[in-house]
Amino acid sequence: MLSQLRTIRRMHALGVMGMNCRNVDYISRYNERKLYPLVDDKLKTKLLAEEYGVSTPTLRFVVSEQHEVDSTQAKLEQLDNFVLKPAQGSGGKGILVVSAREGSEFIKNSGVRIEFSDLRRHMTNILAGLYSLGGTSDRVIVEDVIAFDESFTNFSFEGVPDIRVIAFRGYPVMAMMRLATHASDGKANLHQGAVGVGLAIDSGACLNAVQYNRPITEHPDTGYNLKEIKVPNWREILMLAARCHDMTGLGYLGTDVVLDKNAGPQLLELNARPGLAIQIANGTGLLPRLRHVEGLPDSRRWSASQRVDYVMRQFRQAEQVPAE
Amino acid sequence: MDYKLSFRIVLLLLALAGISIAVARSVQTGMPFLPGLERSVWLVEARIDFDAEGGPITASLSLPDAQIPGFELVEEQAASPGYGFSIIEEDGNRRAEWTRRSASGEQALYYSAQLVESGAQQSPQEPAPATRDAHPIYWDEAEKLAASAVLRRARQTSSSAESFTRELIKLLDDTDADQNAALLRAGESDRARLLMNLLEQEGIITRSAMGLRLEDARRRQTLTPLVEIYTDGEWRLFDPQSGAMGLQPDLLLWHRGGVSVLDVTGGSSSRLSFSMIQQTVTATRLVSSVNSDSIFNTIGMHALPIEEQSMFKLLLLLPLGAAVVVFMRVLVGVKTAGTFMPILIALAFLQTSLIPGLISFVSVVMIGLVLRGYLSRLNLLLVARIATLIVLVIFLISALSIIGYQMGYSTGMTITFFPMIIIAWTIERMSILWEEEGAKEVLIQGGGSMLVAVLAYLLMQTPILKHLTFNFPELNLVLLALILAMGNYTGYRLTELRRFRDMVQG
Structure with a gap:
């Protein structure tokens, strides 16, 4: 019982967001129900992306x-x-x-x-x-098939690594890379055993890596040091996530991106109810960053590029997240 | 913040309203909050339906005696607009009589009685019946031979009138017995009549009786025919189906003697059916309930006909189940297959009781999953696949019921209380879950659903909660406030503590 209380206190201190909090305070408040079909139907997402010039296969x-x-x-x-x-x-x-x-x-x-x-x-x-x-x-x-960027072939077993960025009100607040493993059967699904790599929002470099909610340092199948990961075209990826907010109007949005070796970052799919595992991969909670963005003035109408520059300055490292 | 404050005020008002109405009701009507302070009362409603033929009508229904073994008749009422009603005594037999000059079309007459369970088991002493000539029994030659053969067999294995009757019931019931019994059964479909004919052939004085099985919240029950034999100066009661001797505690002796139970002149296609409900009512209330003009008697559940009351007894338990689901999902974080499927399962458990229900539900779903595994190889379209599953589930349930019945477990039959379509969907979803996420996830979600269903069942069958939800329906406002409050909870779920534990300790 006491250790449970300690866990709760630490989770509070790190600003870990729970499922109830996500549903009540963020998804139901910032994601309008009528916009869901735009992301639940990949064909609609794709047509919309082509309309807005967001690159997608x-x-x-x-x-x-x-x-x-x-x-x-x-x-x-x-x-x-x-x-x-x-x-x-x-x-x-x-x-x-x-x-x-x-x-x-x-x-x-x-x-x-x-x-x-x-x-x-x-x-x-x-x-x-x-x-x-x-x-x-x-x-x-x-x-079309994506021609995968080969810089990550050593880090993913059988499957394709993708990058999940959570954008809140158009500000990319947290990102992770998902690497398939033998245990996950080539799928980039964290609860099936894929590796989650938290990525620094200013550089795309690895902050922390987890499998089955526990920290690891090497890929369990290929043995490569996960700390060496640094995602190229990082600013472009964040730009893509920020623009997906403009294109759908969803306030709390998960964007899945894959790197194409010729065409750069490609939007794979969007998610209006992105999961909580990204916090475990980053080793820190979402709440401080979400609250920071909530505190920004409503009247600020910044372009995607300005917002990306802002978060790259603001959320530099996990350790440097400004206190509330 | 303003919004949160007003939300909390609304919650508080809801809870306060619920509690204060309940307290006011308790004060006004003397209804206690605890079920233990009350006596168990059976409300039995007899309903007579018939088609009137336009002329004068007399309907006469045999009524239970004022002193029935095991029960005490507290109050009786009849409701039938346009009819004259009186209770008459005829050779020690109480009968209700409805009369009307003319009527046509479908008619429904109601008689209801409140019976309190009492300790007295013995029926009052009755004078010995006048020895009368046995009814002439018309049997053809083959039947006569068969009857004497059956009687001989029963005589060989018995020593007294009671044991003779028991043996005879056994012989008649035995499905694979000799052809004699089968022949007799074919000749006379009414088992009680057949038994009486045979007993009278043997020189034993008999009379017929009618019993009513008391089961809470039952509707459209009919009377169970019983047979009494006169031996050693008293009447002994037998159930011609089971062979049980004496009065079972759940059996209300409605009618005794040879006169018919229901007589309708001036009408046709008459039917008699019973609804009943078990209530817990204070002794004071028992007396005052009818005359009281308190507002709570008009807006309470007791104002409804018994048939509806028994439905509401179940319906008013649903909010409790819903609150359990919300609690387990929002505060604990248990994963269930289908949001409110556990409530439906819990409702079914209320009918089947827990262990048999659990066993039959789990076995149907497991066998269904195996069959569904084969179906997935057939590449069927989704709608066709579910329809196939529904058919298979019905087959499965029939098979299990029949096997269970043959093995002597009548509880196998109760599986029909499970909602078939829900079972079929559960199997379908579990099977997809299995293919996509693996057996572990199936166990987690299936186990979660079972856990929630069992918890909901345990709460829903607690006597005090049953008593409160039915007698104080306004307390559901408190539950509503609780559900709304949980719906606004943004803290961590219990399972999330485990999920994030390694992260915050690392």
Whole structure:
């Protein structure tokens, strides 16, 4: 009992935000319900991103009805590589990556060769709502494959590392990188065993790394020193997160970004209810930074670039977070 | 801040309103806050439905005696607009009689009685019945042979009139017994009638009786036929189905003797059904409840017909379950499969009782998960998959009920209280969870749901809470205030302390 009280006191001191606090004080206050479809439907996010000039993998075409599925064969055979994904999937479910093609055979990311009939079944499943929230019927998005920046290949096992930035009222307040592990089965999902790396908001350098909520220093599969991570194009990534706020109007927003070696940071998806694990990865709480941003005058109408410069100055290191 | 203050004032007002109305009700009507201070009262309502044929109508219903074994009749009432009503005595048999010059169409007559459980088990001494000629029994040749064969077998294994009757009931009940019993059963579907015919053949004096099984919050119950035999100077009661001798404590002896229970002249398709509810009422209230014109008697649940009351008994428990769910999710942080699914399971537990309910629910969901694993290989569309699951769940439940019944557990039947569609959805969601997040997550969420359901059940079946929610419905305002307050809680959840422990200690 006493140790529990001590835990609560320390969590308070670090400004750790709990689920109830996130739901009541931030999500329900700053995220208007009617804006949710913009981020829950990846197709809407994508079209919006193209409208606002936020870079995102190029959309090839959309399949919305079952009878269109057969006619996609000709279109798919013109593409060398592509990604099939459900518009309303969550947590990376139902995403199929074809990285190459040989004649009528498609080669998946993992090297497995599949036929068009396999793709057709996958599309049928997506349309039926197998991967969508609540099982409602869905649409298939076909888009370009991201050419991953190779600077992180040593740090991620099987999967692709992505960067999650939380932007509050358009100010990027905290960021982390998620690295897939053998335990997480190639998925960048922290509670399945992926590694979370907290990133300094001013530089994109590693602050702290955790797996299963516990601090680690090396990648459990590749053995590389996680402290060496320093994400390139850092300012661009923060800019992208800040602009996603302008584009959606959501006050409390999680932005998932992937680095393309040619095109730079790409918006992968947005989340209107980003989780709390980012605090564990950073080893500090969100609340001091959120309250700081809440204290900024409402009348301030800064551009994304000004806001990014502000946070890079303000939230320099975890240790230097200004007290309330 | 201003908003928070006004919110708190509203909460306070709600809670205060609930408590003060409850206190006022208690003072006004003498309803105590604790159930222990009361006597258990059964409110039994008989309802007679029939189609009137346009002419004069007389409906006559046999009533329980003023001194029924095990019970004491406190008060009786009849409600039937347009009918004359009186209670008459006929050869020691009390009957209610409704009369009307003319009526047509569907008619409903009500008679309700308040019965207090009393210790007295013995029925008053009755004079020995006049030995009368046995009813002429018309049996064809085959039946006559079968009857004498059955009687011979029963005679061989018995020593007295009581044991003879018991053996006879056993022989008639035995489903795989000899063809004689089967033949007799086929000839006379009314088991009590058949038993009486056979007993009279043997020279034992019998008479029929009707009992009512008392179960709280039951509706549309019918009377259970019973048989009494006269031996050693007293009447002995037998249940022709189970063979149990004597009066079971939950059985109310409604009617004895050969006269019919219900007579309707001037009407057709008459039906008799009973609703009942167990109440805890103070002795003072028992007397004053009818005459009192207190406002609380008009806005209380007791003003409703018994049929509705028994429904509200259950409904008024729901806020309690909802509060448990909010508490467990917001303050503790337990993950459940489906937000309010645990309440529905807890409600089902109220009908099945905890352990059998838990066993049957878990086994249905587990078998369902195995079957669902096979379904996922068929690549069905979602709606079809759920529909298939619903059909499978119904099969499963029927199979479990039948197996349970054959093995002698009638509790197996209670599984039908579980909401089928909810079970099918639970299986579907659990199965998707399994595929996507692994078995561990299924255990966490399934276990969480069970934990919340069991907690909600334990609270909902506590006698004092049952008593308070039903007799003081305004206390639900206090629960509402509590739920609203928890809805505004922004502190940490208990499970978050564990989640962030390593982080803050590192």
